[in-house]
Amino acid sequence: MDHGGCRLNGGSESDGSSSGGRVGMITLEDLESFSEEQPSDSDNGSLEEEGEAMEEDEQDRLLHYWQDVARGHQVEVPNDMAVPIQQLTTNNEGTHSRERVPFTLITRKEKCGDVLYEKRHYGKANWACITVHEDTYEQSICLGFMKLMRYICQQNSSGNYLGLTIPIITVVRTDDAHSILSRAVTVAYYLPAEHQAQPPQPYDADIIIEEWPATIVYTRAFTGATNEQSIINEINTLAEMLELPTICLNCSFIVAGYTNPAAANRQNEIWFLERP
Template sequence: IGGSSPEEEEEAEARGEEDAQQARLLSYWQSVGRGHRVDVPRMKHCPYNLYLKNGELTASFFFSHLQLKHVLYETRRYGKAKWACIKMQEEQYEQSICLGFMKLMRYICEQNSSGSYLGMTIPIVTIVHTNESHSAITCSVTVAYCLPELLQEQPPQPYDSDIVIEEWPPTVVSTRSFTGVTNEDSIVREINLLAELLENPELYLQDTFIVAGYTNPAAANRHNEIWFLHRP
């Protein structure tokens, strides 16, 4: 008498697993942050488990397929959308994206004019620039998060003055997936691989590219894409 039902015990066990998962992910982000001089506080209303159990983020930035080239790459059209963007220029690419994402995470969680968790979208993107030969990327990058659909009309304003809300116009991209870590070497490699596959390279911007991340950075097998931007 007075004991828990099997359903209640199962629910309590699920809550315990979720709490443990969030604690592990918070620990991960705090460890990453310490390496780049970023404090990641425990926020009352912030779910640090920003990813589903399979490692994917929770909501998509939608696009329409235009063309699929023998599964080697595909061309998509994205509609206009508002993005929260932050420009970074650390010594290494990995430092820039880490610090930029930490700042965006604070904005997403509660450091915004609504004071609430905004919800995650995928992908988180990084705009990178290369030299003319595509042999190196510059230190200056932009890390960006697409506002969820319900917040597109009136995005909550960030408290961090480094974060800017921008409206990006409709865009056509050609993209190719790759797995593993994203660093300067892997990005340069993927840019050159896709450049060799494209039939009409003159149709694309030659020094500006997007790295799209879909997977929890703590995951063993990350899902990434490189985007080539069609000229306006």
């Protein structure tokens, strides 16, 4: 596994230590359940103050909501997430408007009408990524996504909201027997097309902008929760389905998440990366 970045060909094992404690499961679909009413422009000072007070109240409401959600995952949302949560909620326009990571379908393996797996080509692209080492997989992706939320929500050199893309991916690492997940988890966000040429730089030094090379990916869809055991099961299932699993089996794999992690019917994919 290469050091120095979270590339598609293996990722980084650099320290991604957390600060301020563990963070909560901020999900994409739940963010859409809130609508924001922006204060209207006015030259009247009292109206401006009233609008600012309403905005602060809304920030508090959203923050408290997500702190309540996080307690169900035994993690914590820090108070400084109030502004990023509100910004992501305000700018989020729905699942169908999110930019998807582009790829070219090469082939699809089917059996009795069911898709077993797909072989895809993903082009070279820039990703923002962070590697963390929490006690559990869920806690690691929580911390990683929270930090990426800050980057997406104006805490970057452009000062602009960058926009959500899907899937949000995590690079996971296993032992040689593919039976145990490492605590090192890399969470990665695909930069929207308009920012690919000149990626805004993160203020958070733990976030790295990496240009990942073009890659062939074998991917299989699955539903439900993602945790240590379910990911190991999906890795072994796809390995059994591939005719030549040795062309892509190593110790690094990708979990791609498309929908709300708290949903009962969560949509995910497991990705194997073809060796160069």
